Amino acid sequence: MNADAGTIAMPDTIDEALDAMAANPDLIPVAGATDLFVHWPEHLEAHERSYLDLSHLHELRGITFTEETITLGAGTSYWDVIRDPRFRDELPILVNAARTVGAVQIQTRGTWAGNIANASPAADGVPALMACDATVHLASAARGETTVPLADFYLGYKQMRREPDELITRITLPRRAYDFQYFEKVGARNAQTIAKVGVSMTHAAESGWRIAAASVAPVTLRCRNLEAQLDDEGRPASPDDFESALQADGVAPIDDIRSTAAYRSKVIACIIWHALA
Ligand SMILES: Cc1cc2nc3c(=O)[nH]c(=O)nc-3n(C[C@H](O)[C@H](O)[C@H](O)COP(=O)(O)OP(=O)(O)OC[C@H]3O[C@@H](n4cnc5c(N)ncnc54)[C@H](O)[C@@H]3O)c2cc1C
Structure with a gap:
């Protein structure tokens, strides 16, 4: 396996992949390549980088349901979840999210x-x-496996708790009897769109509320202050504190090509309010 600049290494096992990452932390892992190669033709510097193709690693594929946990191998695609009836029955929030990602090809x-x-x-x-309390499992040749709750994974814009020699190997979710699941994405149109604002919410008696917000901060946010405001029926302790709880959670949208900060601030609060109502 050769990882020289401008090449694509194709390991046969996870161990081989981790050894390659240890030997060359500049290697860029490639799974579906739908993010990585989208600007490929015009980003000439990307042609000089070295890549590690994970797409055919069978060890990274597969979805497992045990009594307590659901595991998605790192190679799990959106389509794998969409077509799996267990998700339709138990976690429609994931199916609904997956169906809004690009088109079928993506x-x-x-x-x-x-x-x-x-x-x-x-x-x-x-x-x-x-919103389903996912945990990210990472592995490196040097340090073995570590886990990080997804809600704590991001440190800032495009900054995360992943070392250069680490790969994500799987994602686990606790199995819960959710009585509420909600996914909403506001975009310029209904399909093939990037979120101006996104909200995912769950409620289960054992875990309480989980609310995650997208496109309103440099990272996807878990809204812990707002969650703490809500009783089991979803009633806020004080309606006046609703937007201030979101601000305390770090909701601080910006103006960009897709939307404005003012629109995002209003819409995020409205979506959550209506979902709870
Ligand atoms: C036309 C189009 C429409 C899209 N629409 C949407 C959309 O609606 N919503 C949305 O959320 N996204 C969208 N995307 C973005 C993209 O499809 C998703 O983010 C997708 O989940 C990326 O997965 P991938 O396997 O293709 O990642 P890749 O492109 O292979 O990699 C993405 C990043 O993750 C790293 N990486 C991949 N696997 C691992 C691993 N196991 N361990 C460590 N690092 C890893 C790569 O190094 C890279 O930095 C769209 C993309 C396109 C091209």
């Missing part, structure tokens, strides 16, 4: 792990997973 190639590692604050998979 859903069949793009992975949940790639969505996490790409670290876009406008991602659709990340907030849905965050």
